[in-house]
Amino acid sequence: MNFQRVSSLVRKDLKKMIRQPATLFLIVLFPVMLTLAFGASFGAIGGTQSATYQIAVVNMESSGPYQQWSQHFVENLTHIELLNIQAFSDNETAQADLIQGKIQAVLVIPGNFGQSCDSFWTAPTNPSLWVNTTLQLHLDSGSMFATQAIPPIIQQVLTATLYGTQPISIPTPIQIGSPSLIQASKTTMFDYMAPGIFAYATIFLTMTVAQSFTEDREKGLLRRINTTPTTPTEFMISQAISNMAAALIQVALVFAMAYLVGYRPYIDVVSFTLAFIIVSIFALCNVGFGLITAAIAKSSGAATGISFIFIMPQMFLGTFVGAALSPSAQVAGKFMPSYYVTDALTSLFLRGAPVSSPTILLDLSVVTIISGISLLLGILLFRKYGKT
Amino acid sequence: MRARGYGESKVKSPGSLICSWEIGIFKQVIPLSTTLTVSMMSPKEVAITINNLTKRFEDVTAVDGLNLEVEKGELFGLLGPNGAGKTTTINILCGLLKPTSGSVNVGGYDVQKRPDKVKEMIGVCPQDTAVFSYLTGRENVELFANLHAMPREKLKKNTEDLLKKLGLLEEANRHVRKYSGGMRRRTNLIMALVHDPEIAFLDEPTVAMDVQSRHAVWDFIKELKKQNKTVILTTHYMEEAEELCDRVGIIDHGKLIALGAPEQLKSKFRTKNLEEVFIQLTGRKIREEL
Numbered sequence: 088m089n090f091q092r093v094s095s096l097v098r099k100d101l102k103k104m105i106r107q108p109a110t111l112f113l114i115v116l117f118p119v120m121l122t123l124a125f126g127a128s129f130g131a132i133g134g135t136q137s138a139t140y141q142i143a144v145v146n147m148e149s150s151g152p153y154q155q156w157s158q159h160f161v162e163n164l165t166h167i168e169l170l171n172i173q174a175f176s177d178n179e180t181a182q183a184d185l186i187q188g189k190i191q192a193v194l195v196i197p198g199n200f201g202q203s204c205d206s207f208w209t210a211p212t213n214p215s216l217w218v219n220t221t222l223q224l225h226l227d228s229g230s231m232f233a234t235q236a237i238p239p240i241i242q243q244v245l246t247a248t249l250y251g252t253q254p255i256s257i258p259t260p261i262q263i264g265s266p267s268l269i270q271a272s273k274t275t276m277f278d279y280m281a282p283g284i285f286a287y288a289t290i291f292l293t294m295t296v297a298q299s300f301t302e303d304r305e306k307g308l309l310r311r312i313n314t315t316p317t318t319p320t321e322f323m324i325s326q327a328i329s330n331m332a333a334a335l336i337q338v339a340l341v342f343a344m345a346y347l348v349g350y351r352p353y354i355d356v357v358s359f360t361l362a363f364i365i366v367s368i369f370a371l372c373n374v375g376f377g378l379i380t381a382a383i384a385k386s387s388g389a390a391t392g393i394s395f396i397f398i399m400p401q402m403f404l405g406t407f408v409g410a411a412l413s414p415s416a417q418v419a420g421k422f423m424p425s426y427y428v429t430d431a432l433t434s435l436f437l438r439g440a441p442v443s444s445p446t447i448l449l450d451l452s453v454v455t456i457i458s459g460i461s462l463l464l465g466i467l468l469f470r471k472y473g474k475t
Numbered sequence: 476m477r478a479r480g481y482g483e484s485k486v487k488s489p490g491s492l493i494c495s496w497e498i499g500i501f502k503q504v505i506p507l508s509t510t511l512t513v514s515m516m517s518p519k520e521v522a523i524t525i526n527n528l529t530k531r532f533e534d535v536t537a538v539d540g541l542n543l544e545v546e547k548g549e550l551f552g553l554l555g556p557n558g559a560g561k562t563t564t565i566n567i568l569c570g571l572l573k574p575t576s577g578s579v580n581v582g583g584y585d586v587q588k589r590p591d592k593v594k595e596m597i598g599v600c601p602q603d604t605a606v607f608s609y610l611t612g613r614e615n616v617e618l619f620a621n622l623h624a625m626p627r628e629k630l631k632k633n634t635e636d637l638l639k640k641l642g643l644l645e646e647a648n649r650h651v652r653k654y655s656g657g658m659r660r661r662t663n664l665i666m667a668l669v670h671d672p673e674i675a676f677l678d679e680p681t682v683a684m685d686v687q688s689r690h691a692v693w694d695f696i697k698e699l700k701k702q703n704k705t706v707i708l709t710t711h712y713m714e715e716a717e718e719l720c721d722r723v724g725i726i727d728h729g730k731l732i733a734l735g736a737p738e739q740l741k742s743k744f745r746t747k748n749l750e751e752v753f754i755q756l757t758g759r760k761i762r763e764e765l
Contacts, residue, residue: 089624091621091624092621092622092624094621095617095618095621095622096618096622099607099610099614099618102609102610102614103607103609106609106650107609306603306605307601307603307605308605308606308607310571310601310605311599311601311605311666312622313570313571314569314570314571314594314597314599315594315619315622315623316591316594316595316622316623316624317622318591
């Protein structure tokens with residue numbers, strides 16, 4: 088591989104991103120405007136307004152030797168300013184209010200909740216003696232913010248109930264994914280949307296790549312490059328590098344804009360670096376989708392339209408928008424690479440999960456595998472059908 | 476049909492030396508005394524060999540059994556109307572298209588077997604202007620110099636020299652999208668030649684150019700000839716071919732119908748220009764097909 092060729096092609100692509108108004112808009116201005124718009128609408132511009140969620144709590148453990156655990160848990164929930172806790176005596180009434188939109192969530196504390204907590208404290212290192220249990224949480228699927236915001240808050244309060252405010256990382260009978268505590272009183276709706284916005288912006292690389300390849304093909308530029316000693320490998324590596332660079336620029340811009348509107352995720356340098364890596368890998372996935380689009384499309388205009396086949400599902404099923412969709416749509420979202428990017432960034436930014444968290448490693452693995460397949464398929468299809 | 480522009484000795488059988496001299500549709504057997512004179516000339520190196528080349532696109536035969544040799548340092552014109560097969564031939568020579576049958580050899584390498592070697596020594600100026608509109612003229616030229624992995628110093632020198640020769644130096648730092656059509660075409664040509672290729676394929680390099688630009692390009696192409704570069708030039712303009720080319724090959728419907736030096740062909744067909752040669756051979760005007 089000749090570095091001179093690759094670097095000159097990368098420089099050419101980066102100049103294109105800056106100098107072509109349409110490309111500049113999609114890669115730079117669109118994510119900036121999107122972040123500012125959402126930040127202004129749902130963030131902390133002009134103050135630190137917080138959303139308040141109405142949550143019905145149905146405590147099935149109203150009596151018994153371990154009931155102080157559930158009472159303690161409800162008290163902790165009540166202390167969260169973001170939540171307005173309403174006690175309900177039965178699940179049916181709570182569900183009726185949920186259906187009518189009077190509340191955003193119903194939390195059912197099982198009858199053996201206290202027993203489960205107590206079993207953990209009795210034998211914290213012997214899981215075989217634990218009494219496992221599950222908290223039932225019903226959410227208003229029409230409220231995208233409630234579906235995004237409430238589950239991690241409940242998890243954090245549960246963590247605090249079991250351990251106090253200092254998180255520890257040992258197994259428990261109740262699955263807790265978040266080792267650090269969210270300061271709910273400062274959390275805005277935008278905080279729950281921000282990780283999805285990072286993925287959202289990068290998704291549009293599919294369109295820019297598809298347009299770029301079809302335009303260059305229409306103008307005979309790909310053929311012209313093919314008359315030089317540049318190998319297909321060198322050309323594709325240059326594309327990968329320039330689009331990864333574009334994705335990194337997008338992440339940096341989105342983060343900067345989000346910071347301007349008051350976004351303050353609980354992350355360190357390592358977590359931030361991992362976020363960049365995940366988005367860079369996701370960029371390769373979209374390069375692959377762009378190549379597939381360019382292989383199918385006969386013109387750059389057609390490429391723009393066809394690229395939405397890849398963009399729309401990823402946008403609506405895989406980013407922050409997906410949380411407001413029906414359960415079946417949410418299942419479909421798990422087939423979108425953007426879902427795993429959003430999930431990983433949510434774990435990093437919102438839940439403060441460590442980089443070695445199984446959830447993040449799983450997300451990273453899935454994104455890497457899908458990106459590899461997408462890129463390989465894109466290259467093969469473009470070489471076979473897209474050159475002429 | 477096998478067409479050769481220069482005499483080639485063939486030993487048919489021991490003791491009988493016959494020189495076959497084929498030009499276009501003509502064939503002459505020259506007496507032995509003449510053969511001896513020819514064989515004493517220093518043999519010239521062949522830059523391009525095309526053997527029985529055929530290219531079909533579904534039911535259309537674009538190139539039909541073409542045979543041709545071009546010598547090193549020769550400026551060879553490929554003439555013919557639109558759709559004659561000129562660009563297809565160039566594309567096969569550059570390795571952009573695979574022939575249906577036959578073979579092509581450029582600079583001593585089979586194009587199908589060693590396209591990498593061929594691409595190192597050729598420069599291609601496509602018929603349709605292929606430039607990156609968001610780059611400046613200089614950036615376009617330097618990009619293609621980099622794609623040929625030119626050393627930085629030579630890259631800078633060649634870029635400056637060529638931009639100056641073709642009158643683009645003052646406009647070199649403007650984006651190509653702001654260039655006139657003629658300026659784009661000149662940039663298109665410089666991009667093909669910046670790396671100082673041994674063999675240049677210039678596909679209609681002066682089409683749609685104003686007279687002044689065209690003459691500047693002609694002077695530039697003549698300079699290539701002085702530098703002993705091999706140039707394959709396709710053109711519609713007969714006066715261009717007559718002005719520049721050592722030899723021309725006239726192609727029609729994918730077949731080579733005439734081959735020789737412009738003066739030789741005009742003399743042979745007793746015509747004033749190559750346009751009339753084409754009319755005599757085909758009964759049509761070359762530009763009517765545009």
